Amino acid sequence: MAAKLDNIFNNISKNNIFQDRFVLQTNHKPGSIPHRDKEIEQIASIMAPCLRGERISNLFVYGQTGTGKTLSVDYVKNELLHRNNEGTLALKIEYLNCKLRKVSDTEYRILAELIKKLGGSVPATGLPTDQVYNKFIELIEKEKQLIVLILDEIDQAVKKISDNFLYNLTRLNSELSQSQISIVGISNDLKFLDMLDPRVRSSLGEEEIVFSPYNALQLQDILKNRAEKAFKAGVLEDGVIAKCAAYAAREHGDARRALDLLRVAGELAERGGCLKVGLKHVDLANEKIDKDKIIEVVENAPKQQQLVLLAAAKLNDAKNEDRVFTGDVYNVYQELCNKSKTEILTQRRVGDLIGELDMLGILNAPVVSNGRYGRTREIKISIPEKIYGRVKEILLDVLEN
DNA sequence: GTCAATTCACATGAAAGAGACCACGGTCTAGTG
C-alpha cells in the first residue's frame, strides 16, 4: 500500500505533463478569444453608447453552449469598464448567470442576487416579491446611473419562471426617473425568442447576435492556444489536439467540451504515469467525461427519482417483454417503495420524474402511441454498459437505507 | 375494402396544498441604573 501511495505522490510531485492546468479549466478566462472578432466588434458597437452615458439597446445573444458567448460579452464588459475607470460615468455592468443553483428558478432570487450585486442586501426568502422589486428600484434610483444587466442562460430562468419576469424588467425603465437599465440576454436556445410574449420579444430583442458553432479547425486553433500554456513543451503527441477538436466538433462545436477533453486526457496520462498524452488518452477522456456525468447525476438525484430509475433498470434486466412502459415502471416502483418504506408518489408525478430522467439522458423515454392500447412512454435505459453495474450498485444502496 | 368513430393508457396542464424556511413587528423577560 505504502509503495502504491509513494507511486501516486511521486507522480504528482513530478508533474511531468502540466505546466499550468488552470488554463484548461472552464472558468479560466483567456486573454484573447480567437475566431470571435466579428461578434465582439458587434457587441462592442452596440454597447459603446454607454460610454457616452446613453442607454444602450437591449441585446440578445444566441448560440450553442461553448461557443464563446459568455466569454465575449464578458470581454466587452471589462473593456468598457476599463475605459470608464476614471469613473466619470456612473456606469454599472452586472453579470448574472441565471442557472446557478443559488439563483435558479425564481424571480425572487434573481432579483435578490441582482440587488446583492448592486450593493444592497436582501434576505434569502420571506419578503413579498413586489417589495423586493421596490427595493431594487430604490437601489437603482439612489443615484443617477446607467445599468446594464447581463443575464446569462436566460432561457433557463424563463423556462422555470414565466416570461413576465422579463416583461417587468424591460418595463422597469418607465418607472425610473433618472437611472436607466439595459438588458443583455444570453441564451443557448435558438428558439427561445419565439417562446416569449411578443411584447417582451420586441423590447428585449432590439439587437440580436448569433454565435455560430466553432468548426473543427477553429477548435484546433483554440486548443493550440491554450495547450501551449497548459502543457509542458512536447508532451502532446501528434493528433491529440485534432482529435479533441474532432470529438467536440461532433457535439455542435462546443469549445468547453474540447477543453475538458484535453484536460482530462492530460490528467489521465499523468495519473497513468505516462510522459506523453496520446490519442488513447483522448478516447479514455471522452468516455470518462460521459461516465462521470452520469454517475454524478445518479448519485445526487433525489431518492424518489433514484427509485424510479431502479424500477426501470429492473424491468430492463428482466426483459421478458422487450418493451417497457410507464405503467410497468410504476408498478415496480411501488414495490420498491414498499420495500424501502418510502412514500409512494402518484403516477402523475412519476411520469414527470421519468421525463426528467429522459432529459438528463439517463433514460430514453419517447412518447409512443400503441393505438388502441393507449399512449405512453416507451422506456429504455441509456447508460453505457461499462458503468451500468456501478449505477445499479448506487441505486441498490439507496434501497437499503 | 374504406372511412369515421371509438377507445385506451397514459401525457400534459393548471391549480392548489403541505411543510420547510425566513423576515418582520410586537410582546415578554431579565438585567441594568
Next chain:
DNA sequence: CTAGACCGTGGTCTCTTTCATGTGAATTGACGA
C-alpha cells in the same frame, strides 16, 4: 428602562397531489362496391 428572547403572521420555495383536458393510432363497426 432597554436589549435580547420569543412568538405569531405572512410571505416564498419545493415537491407533490388533485382535477381536467389532450392525444395518436389500432380497433371497431357501419357502409358501399
